[in-house]
Amino acid sequence: MEWDSEDDGVGVLQDGHSFGSDSPDSKPTTSSISENEFSCHCCYDILVNPTTLTCGHNFCRHCLALWWESSHKNECPECREKWEGFPKINILLRDATDKLFSEVVQRRRAEIQANPKISRSLLAFQRYGDNLGRSKTNQHKGAGFFFSGVLTALTCVAVMVLVYHWGSGVMEQHELLISKPVSHWTPEEVVSWLEHLGPWTELYREPFHKENVNGRLLLMLGDEELLNSPYSIENQAHRRAVLAELDRVKTLGVKPPQNLWEYKAANAGKALFLLYALKRSPRLTIFYLYLFDYSETFLPFLHTCCPVVSHVAKSESRFLNSQLEPSWRQWAEFLVKYCVLPYQLIAEFAWDWLAVHYWTSRFIIVNAMLLSVLEGCALWRLWTTARIRTLPQKMWNHFWKMLSQGFAFALLWPFVPQFVCNCLFYWALYFSPIINIDLVVQQLMHPETQAP
Numbered sequence: 001m002e003w004d005s006e007d008d009g010v011g012v013l014q015d016g017h018s019f020g021s022d023s024p025d026s027k028p029t030t031s032s033i034s035e036n037e038f039s040c041h042c043c044y045d046i047l048v049n050p051t052t053l054t055c056g057h058n059f060c061r062h063c064l065a066l067w068w069e070s071s072h073k074n075e076c077p078e079c080r081e082k083w084e085g086f087p088k089i090n091i092l093l094r095d096a097t098d099k100l101f102s103e104v105v106q107r108r109r110a111e112i113q114a115n116p117k118i119s120r121s122l123l124a125f126q127r128y129g130d131n132l133g134r135s136k137t138n139q140h141k142g143a144g145f146f147f148s149g150v151l152t153a154l155t156c157v158a159v160m161v162l163v164y165h166w167g168s169g170v171m172e173q174h175e176l177l178i179s180k181p182v183s184h185w186t187p188e189e190v191v192s193w194l195e196h197l198g199p200w201t202e203l204y205r206e207p208f209h210k211e212n213v214n215g216r217l218l219l220m221l222g223d224e225e226l227l228n229s230p231y232s233i234e235n236q237a238h239r240r241a242v243l244a245e246l247d248r249v250k251t252l253g254v255k256p257p258q259n260l261w262e263y264k265a266a267n268a269g270k271a272l273f274l275l276y277a278l279k280r281s282p283r284l285t286i287f288y289l290y291l292f293d294y295s296e297t298f299l300p301f302l303h304t305c306c307p308v309v310s311h312v313a314k315s316e317s318r319f320l321n322s323q324l325e326p327s328w329r330q331w332a333e334f335l336v337k338y339c340v341l342p343y344q345l346i347a348e349f350a351w352d353w354l355a356v357h358y359w360t361s362r363f364i365i366v367n368a369m370l371l372s373v374l375e376g377c378a379l380w381r382l383w384t385t386a387r388i389r390t391l392p393q394k395m396w397n398h399f400w401k402m403l404s405q406g407f408a409f410a411l412l413w414p415f416v417p418q419f420v421c422n423c424l425f426y427w428a429l430y431f432s433p434i435i436n437i438d439l440v441v442q443q444l445m446h447p448e449t450q451a452p
């Protein structure tokens with residue numbers, strides 16, 4: 001037996017391609033198949049766990065392991081061609097030899113198992129294969145990490161530029177009205193407030209401007225005054241919309257935020273929280289809003305995503321309906337979307353703001369669609385791997401995770417510098433979609449890998 005000495009094995013291999021005609025127990029079979037065809041060119045005996053190399057040659061697995069261990073080379077013992085990857089047992093050949101030469105194979109198997117040196121070699125060989133597989137996946141991940149690293153660096157620079165750009169000028173005029181008491185507004189500021197209500201107010205700006213209506217005067221206007229000259233807002237829906245908005249200004253004392261940037265300036269912490277929480281867990285976040293922020297956030301959100309079907313133009317109905325109790329139809333539509341496609345609700349909300357925030361809305365819509373796809377992929381993976389039963393457990397874990405993160409955010413938020421908050425905010429808004437595109441591509445290409 002060749003495996004008793006390593007040199008022997010190599011020696012036999014080197015002296016050529018002679019077939020084992022000298023095999024003592026070779027019995028000629030009735031068919032054209034003989035033991036020669038199924039013999040290993042290392043040990044010249046019947047193949048045990050035949051392993052096929054990339055060159056096509058077959059060897060017993062233990063012979064290959066011994067050869068690999070002694071030569072320290074990934075070469076075919078016969079033709080010296082390098083093999084790729086980690087050679088596998090040829091199942092078809094193994095089953096054939098096991099069946100045709102069952103006695104010999106069984107005897108040899110027992111011998112191999114009884115030989116500790118061979119067992120050690122086989123184990124070492126297997127370990128080498130496992131490590132090879134692991135380093136290969138790491139290499140694949142390494143490329144991904146490199147890509148992500150470059151993306152992260154670029155993103156950091158871009159976010160800082162954006163924060164600097166927006167922080168330096170554009171925001172100031174927006175922030176003015178939402179922090180300045182309405183009684184101190186100048187006539188120009190009143191007109192700009194009117195302008196912010198929407199393009200439908202264009203007709204009415206001129207009279208306000210001519211009359212020099214300042215904040216103090218604005219507060220005194222009622223339905224009567226708006227209807228009559230000089231304002232003459234004859235369209236009832238428009239008048240009601242202006243009055244509804246005026247009411248909000250009166251209660252708040254300042255101009256309520258009317259777009260994302262104003263909202264962010266007025267509620268920096270909440271905007272950041274909503275952005276991250278809606279992305280991470282839309283269902284829990286919307287439920288949280290329902291419980292703790294019903295009239296200010298939840299109702300306008302519901303009315304925007306599932307509007308009442310009416311003839312009133314959307315821009316005006318936004319101011320009128322946002323505090324009405326939703327109809328059962330709206331509730332039904334909302335609940336179905338909430339359960340099945342919660343990101344769709346966010347996309348619809350952003351869709352409504354398309355005219356105000358051209359690019360930002362598009363980023364949010366794309367991100368919402370990507371997140372829906374990722375959620376679908378995760379569910380599909382659970383389904384195909386028959387782990388769907390673990391879903392309640394996963395949801396429960398997710399709930400606790402979100403709760404603890406929410407508490408951590410609430411505690412830490414006041415200590416985080418404004419600049420860092422801005423960076424986090426713009427990061428989540430504009431670069432999360434890019435990262436999610438990467439994730440979706442990975443998911444579609446390698447569906448078996450786990451999403452983070």
Ligand SMILES: [Zn+2]
Nearest residue numbers: 040043060063
């Ligand atoms: Zn062999």
Ligand SMILES: [Zn+2]
Nearest residue numbers: 055057076079
């Ligand atoms: Zn070969």
